[in-house]
Each structure stands twice: as C-alpha cells, then as structure tokens.
Amino acid sequence: xxxxxxxxxxxxxxxxxxxxxxxxxxxxxxxxxxxxxxxxxxxxxxxxxxxxxxxxxxxxxxxxxxxxxxxxxxxxxxxxxxxxxxxxxxxxxxxxxxxxxxxxxxxxxxxxxxxxxxxxxxxxxxxxxxxxxxxxxxxxxxxxxxxxxxxxxxxxxxxxxxxxxxxxxxx
Numbered sequence: 001x002x003x004x005x006x007x008x009x010x011x012x013x014x015x016x017x018x019x020x021x022x023x024x025x026x027x028x029x030x031x032x033x034x035x036x037x038x039x040x041x042x043x044x045x046x047x048x049x050x051x052x053x054x055x056x057x058x059x060x061x062x063x064x065x066x067x068x069x070x071x072x073x074x075x076x077x078x079x080x081x082x083x084x085x086x087x088x089x090x091x092x093x094x095x096x097x098x099x100x101x102x103x104x105x106x107x108x109x110x111x112x113x114x115x116x117x118x119x120x121x122x123x124x125x126x127x128x129x130x131x132x133x134x135x136x137x138x139x140x141x142x143x144x145x146x147x148x149x150x151x152x153x154x155x156x157x158x159x160x161x162x163x164x165x166x167x168x169x170x171x
Contacts (some may be wrong), residue, residue, distance in 0.1 A: 015168070044086040115144065133149055
C-alpha cells in the first residue's frame with residue numbers, strides 16, 4: 001500500500017498523450033492504475049481484490065481500511081472468498097483478452113520479463129508480423145525463434161521506458 005508508481009509506470013501513462021496505450025501486466029499490484037493508466041488488463045489478477053469461490057463473477061475490491069482477509073472471510077451472500085489472483089497451475093482467464101490486444105497492436109512492447117513464463121511469454125507470437133516490438137529488460141533473454149522485428153533496450157524499466165518514449169517520438 002505504501003509503494004508508489006515508478007518512472008516506468010509514469011512513462012507509460014505519458015505515452016497515452018500520443019498513443020492508444022493498452023497495458024497487459026503480469027503484476028498483481030495496482031501501480032499502473034495509481035500512475036493514471038487508462039487501459040490495464042491484469043493477466044494474473046489483482047491483489048487488491050477478492051472473489052467468491054462459489055460465483056467467480058462476484059469480485060470485490062478491498063480498501064486500505066479493509067484489507068485483511070482470512071479463510072473465514074465471506075462475501076455478503078455468505079460465500080467464502082479467495083484472492084483474485086491466478087495461482088501456479090491455474091488457468092489464466094484473461095489470456096484470451098490479452099491475445100486480442102496483442103493482435104491489434106501497431107507497436108508491441110515487452111517490459112521486464114524473462115520470456116520464460118507461459119502463457120504470457122507467448123503473447124509475442126500474437127503481435128502482428130509488421131508491428132515493431134520493443135523488449136526492455138536489464139538482462140534480456142534470447143528472443144524466441146519466429147519472432148522478428150525486435151529492438152532490445154537492455155535497461156531497467158525506469159530507464160528503458162524513457163528511452164522507448166524518445167524512440168517512439170522520433171519515428
């Protein structure tokens with residue numbers, strides 16, 4: 001709760017002035033929203049939310065004043081709730097919407113990932129073949145075979161997003 005958006009979060013928000021930015025995040029925090037980003041898809045859920053274990057469509061936002069939950073926590077209907085996040089070995093319900101976003105991208109940017117965690121790493125394969133891809137990571141992984149047109153920015157996100165902004169504004 002006491003963490004603040006960093007320069008990378010703020011830079012992505014800044015890009016909204018000139019681009020239709022859609023963020024697909026594997027992070028379960030709300031730092032993109034706190035930075036002011038308009039369109040954020042949480043691939044692995046959101047830590048500040050819980051959902052009914054009986055009716056998964058019932059999702060509740062926790063507030064800083066009411067953040068404590070336990071195995072005994074129930075929703076207004078008496079149903080037990082669980083964190084609204086994807087645990088290891090669970091399906092990723094937001095993957096299909098993420099694929100749609102990737103398929104519609106004019107520019108595709110990947111930030112801070114090993115490119116080893118699937119299905120998220122597979123989103124690169126859904127970007128249009130003619131879309132430039134930027135990969136920002138201080139220790140970039142090898143680009144998977146079959147993915148072309150990638151510009152690697154070997155920097156931490158806070159520096160790399162600033163460099164990305166310069167490159168995009170100079171196009």
